[in-house]
Amino acid sequence: METPEKEPQVSVPPLQCTVTVERTQQGRPHCSTHKGVRLMLGRNAFRDMILRMEGPRHSLQWSLDKFRLHTRFLKEGKATISLQDTNTNLMMSNAPPHQLLVFLKVLAGKKAVAAEGTAGTAKALTARQRLLSDRPVAFEEISPLTLKEYKGARKREGRPPLKEVNGQKQQQQPGASPLSSKRKMQDSPGRKSKVSRFFNPTLLTAEQRKVVQAVSSGQSVFFTGSAGTGKSFLLQRLVGSLPPESTFITASTGVAASHIGGCTLHAFAGVGTGEGSLEQCLRLASRKAVAQQWRQCRHLIVDEVSMVDGLFFEKLEAVARSVRKNDKPFGGIQLILCGDFLQLPPVTKRGEQRVFCFQTPAWERCVTCTLELTDVKRQDDPEFIEILQAVRLGRCSEAAAEKLQQTVNNCVERDGIKASRLCTHRDDVDHINSVHLNDLSGQERVFVSVDSDLEQQGVLDANTPVGRRLVLKVGCQVMLTKNLEVGRGLVNGARGVVTAFTHGNTVMHTMCCDK
């Protein structure tokens, strides 16, 4: 007797991220940010689609009756759901991009199914009927998105059927979840699962797959490679493939941590600055909540590991063994370390000896597999790649230097927005900016900040990226230094050019920053 083939489907696990809720009431926006929350898709007793946000302190939920998705920054782990009926924007950030993609695909797919009227007839109930209904308050996790539903959604959107995606014919292959099908794909690149290929449009390189295999085999892995070889790209894939409840995502710095939706290694470890003695670190890590986290951890991801101080790494290894009461290296935690020791070193105080973590006995004990990515994916000009590789090793031949010099006056400009020039010192930045501003012929407009707390003015001036006095002219280049409205691309780092001043407002043409 033949067993019926299981239909491929995609289930959606809770999404861990930061959510900023922006609600406009009587013309005034109200904002609140919730870090480290879990987003879940579900249905209530009336079969309405519900988005539920569970945080450490409270839970909130919204009905997903009419919404729009803004996914321009999906690759950076950011997206916005605009709820039209309530003038509310839910801005998600710090999410693992792959998980966010799956979450939004399921959301969009279920919306399309609901629009077709297949999600039940309870929607026809009036508000009064709902109010008077004796149905219990319920939240039931949404069912997985089936391939059939997905195909239907694509058809209704006027997009080509699945088999035509990327112009490749795809084989029918049962798969339960994006994770399991993804693993199959990574283990056997020749066999492509219908679901996984669709949800993972970009395939890993052979080198990247080797890292995935090493991680799946449970080894503690360090993978490295020069700039652009896809370390962060791969790390995000790994994050999406490990069990969320026992995987902790960290990085040596806050900026690096925010890129992968994690926290700093220091914050995870709970040992303060880590500069105290081992006994002090142990005392701090033994606090109830911290120790519980250490015990819960089975897989620890550390990005930009080159910046982790060697002595700190040694202390953490000892803390892990002690708190977890496990004598295995790093207390039995699988380490997934990523970085390039030829890029950024640990931050040290003046006169302090610099110890990289790979130089420590703890590293020797813990890291059982080291792999290097060599295939540069960011650039495809072989000559440029060769120059970059040589410079990475501190070598710059005369021919390479000459080639680089030839690009000095290149004008990289799009829509009037010039490429940003990076400097090592603020003084150089200020000087270049004022030279360019003076070159513009228009009238200067001066904007002076208004501080509500005059006592804190000095502190504010010293700690904010923009000075108290801002001078602008039509045609000047500007950069946002704060996330204003993620859904509209007004994010920290977005660049623009001032096109006009109208009624006290500054009109700008903006462009989001590329990596």
Ligand SMILES: Nc1ncnc2c1ncn2[C@@H]1O[C@H](COP(=O)(O)OP(=O)(O)OP(=O)(O)O)[C@@H](O)[C@H]1O
């Ligand atoms: N397998 C792949 N297929 C297609 N594109 C890829 C692949 N791997 C990486 N990329 C792309 O290559 C670019 C560089 O990748 P990534 O930023 O992860 O490199 P990196 O090694 O982390 O670089 P850096 O050291 O500068 O941070 C990105 O645009 C990424 O999307």
